[in-house]
Amino acid sequence: MKAVVNVFLKEGVLDPQGKAVHHALDSLGFGNVSDVRIGKQIVLKLHAKNKEEALKEVEQMSETLLANTVIEDYTIEIIE
Amino acid sequence: MSKKAVVVQFPGTNCEFDTQYALKKLGFDVEIIWHKEKELPEANLVVIPGGFSYGDYLRSGAIAKFSPIMDAVKEYAKNGGYVLGICNGFQILTEAGLLPGALKRNNNLHFISKHQYIRVETNRNKFLENCHVGEVLNIPVAHADGNYFIDEKGLADLIKNDQILLRYCDESGDPTILNGSVEQIAGVCNKEKNVFGLMPHPERAMESILGSEDGVKMLQGFAS
Numbered sequence: 001m002k003a004v005v006n007v008f009l010k011e012g013v014l015d016p017q018g019k020a021v022h023h024a025l026d027s028l029g030f031g032n033v034s035d036v037r038i039g040k041q042i043v044l045k046l047h048a049k050n051k052e053e054a055l056k057e058v059e060q061m062s063e064t065l066l067a068n069t070v071i072e073d074y075t076i077e078i079i080e
Numbered sequence: 081m082s083k084k085a086v087v088v089q090f091p092g093t094n095c096e097f098d099t100q101y102a103l104k105k106l107g108f109d110v111e112i113i114w115h116k117e118k119e120l121p122e123a124n125l126v127v128i129p130g131g132f133s134y135g136d137y138l139r140s141g142a143i144a145k146f147s148p149i150m151d152a153v154k155e156y157a158k159n160g161g162y163v164l165g166i167c168n169g170f171q172i173l174t175e176a177g178l179l180p181g182a183l184k185r186n187n188n189l190h191f192i193s194k195h196q197y198i199r200v201e202t203n204r205n206k207f208l209e210n211c212h213v214g215e216v217l218n219i220p221v222a223h224a225d226g227n228y229f230i231d232e233k234g235l236a237d238l239i240k241n242d243q244i245l246l247r248y249c250d251e252s253g254d255p256t257i258l259n260g261s262v263e264q265i266a267g268v269c270n271k272e273k274n275v276f277g278l279m280p281h282p283e284r285a286m287e288s289i290l291g292s293e294d295g296v297k298m299l300q301g302f303a304s
Contacts (some may be wrong), residue, residue: 009184011228016187016260040138065146068139068175070182071229 001049002079003058007067008039042066050080082109083303085125088153090144095124095166096220096285102283102295103127105200106303115147118149120153125162126153126304128169130222130281138184140225141171150176162302167223170267170277177279178235179270180238186223193222195291198256198280199249202242205273216253217246217294219280221266226279228261228268235246235262241271246278266270 009015011047022036044061048054058076067074085108089096102111111121120126133144144150157163157178165173173179186192195218200211211217230238236243245267248258255264269301282295
């Protein structure tokens with residue numbers, strides 16, 4: 001089974017990298033961009049009986065290590 | 081008998097010997113211990129020094145917080161022992177939940193390495209008891225992830241409990257923006273005032289010939 005975890009800075013927490021890329025896009029003439037957020041994607045291969053079990057385990061991983069929930073949010077997608 | 085300090089070394093730590101030198105200069109007996117150890121020796125102070133533990137992979141301090149020694153550090157702190165985290169050590173202590181908040185990438189995305197003035201915000205704790213409130217200290221900073229973040233409620237708690245130790249400032253003591261930290265915070269402590277963390281490096285300010293000896297005044301708190 002495969003799990004894809006996306007980690008982003010929370011809404012309201014300034015993302016300096018996103019801001020820099022936004023400025024760069026702007027100066028390249030891509031003026032339609034209103035916001036840029038940069039995050040991380042973590043792809044895990046794991047053994048689990050079913051999707052629910054996998055989701056539960058990856059949630060625990062995200063809470064303890066993959067994301068710092070003081071500043072970051074995460075989403076999990078389980079792919080069979 | 082001289083006081084004993086333990087300096088914890090992780091893979092990627094690079095300030096352990098500077099820290100050892102600084103603490104020895106203040107009369108400490110210093111032992112550097114490897115992060116794989118499960119127990120701490122008897123000590124008056126535990127320092128988590130600066131560097132790049134685990135190459136800052138994932139997030140600064142994110143992997144180091146699970147090192148075997150960290151359970152012992154948490155236990156030591158829970159029992160009232162003094163713990164000081166400098167730079168990467170501060171990041172590790174926030175990741176481990178021993179200090180509130182988190183450190184993210186500097187606002188300007190630069191690695192900032194220079195001498196910086198910081199203002200003492202409180203001296204009602206062991207660490208800064210030899211400094212006076214409002215005192216301006218000249219201490220080097222060297223970090224990419226020093227942008228301190230805490231939510232509004234957390235900030236209110238820090239203020240209420242007198243946990244803000246230091247702020248970045250100019251020579252006259254007016255707060256200045258260095259890296260985007262909330263309220264220009266450079267260092268905090270826990271509510272119980274036995275766990276301390278700061279981004280600046282007092283261990284690099286021990287000799288006036290090298291630019292500043294203000295670090296002596298700071299670290300001396302633990303020596304007395």
